[in-house]
Amino acid sequence: MNGFNRIGVVGAGLMGAGIAEVAARAGKDVVLIDANPAAAEAGRDRLKGSLERAEQRGKITDAAEVLKRITVSSNLEALADRDLVIEAIIEDEATKTTLFTQIDAIVTDPEAVLASNTSSIPIMKLAVATERPAQVIGLHFFNPVPVLSLVELVPSLLTAPATTDRVREFVEKDLGKHPIDSQDRAGFVVNALLIPFVLSAIRMLESGFATAEDIDQGLVRGAAHPQGPLALADLIGLDTTKAVAESLYEEFKEPLYAPPPLLARMVDAGLLGRKTGRGFYHY
């Protein structure tokens, strides 16, 4: 048994609220923390809405009970009795390492595991900020968390095999999700493949090779992708796409990861995709 029954989630944004929801749906007692009390409340409201929709669609029958298992707080001390803490705060290395040092000091169980949902920060940087690097691991969920079944497991060079085993069991048996293993490298498996694909589509558009519509239709109709790479970039957000590309380029120094000038200029212009109403398409 992995022994994870009291779960802490730090960061009640898009990802943290989703992770808290799937953990509570798996019957776990969950403490959801956000440094910003308004963000904590907003996270709880989103979570409540998501559970109610799941109940309306017949996916669950106990939305009210699931919600009761989640305590929302803006006080990190509420993590003291947790046996697994999953960090999902903003993607900033200094903020995350400070938080890992704080959580490590607050969580009392010496066997407790500290995980991060980071998309691009090396797990090793977070591990060495704690006194328990053997129990620090990357646990990378996908958005929307209640819908997408993949979780990347990312042990650092210092993670104990027993930690990875416990977390794998939690992901598979408790959450009912599908884990895949990745080394502690920028992008892990999925983004290391997906981002250069999206960047290639942007370069193709930039060079006048084909229109945005034709590039996307090519992949939707010719390769059965649910959406084309440029529509996908608009969904991810062009700022996020550029930031992930930069961290991949920083790590591997391969031209295929370098953000093309068109992407940089669109970000400079504030054309960030769906969230600003305009990216490669108008919304």
Ligand SMILES: NC(=O)c1ccc[n+]([C@@H]2O[C@H](COP(=O)([O-])OP(=O)(O)OC[C@H]3O[C@@H](n4cnc5c(N)ncnc54)[C@H](O)[C@@H]3O)[C@@H](O)[C@H]2O)c1
């Ligand atoms: N958005 C995605 O599609 C996605 C997918 C996989 C992984 N991730 C990763 O998940 C993490 C969270 O991303 P998100 O999209 O949910 O971000 P978000 O901006 O929606 O939420 C981040 C939350 O963290 C809170 N926060 C910031 N600093 C904090 C601190 N020191 N202590 C406690 N709370 C703090 C903020 O108030 C905010 O509510 C990032 O590391 C990101 O790279 C995101």
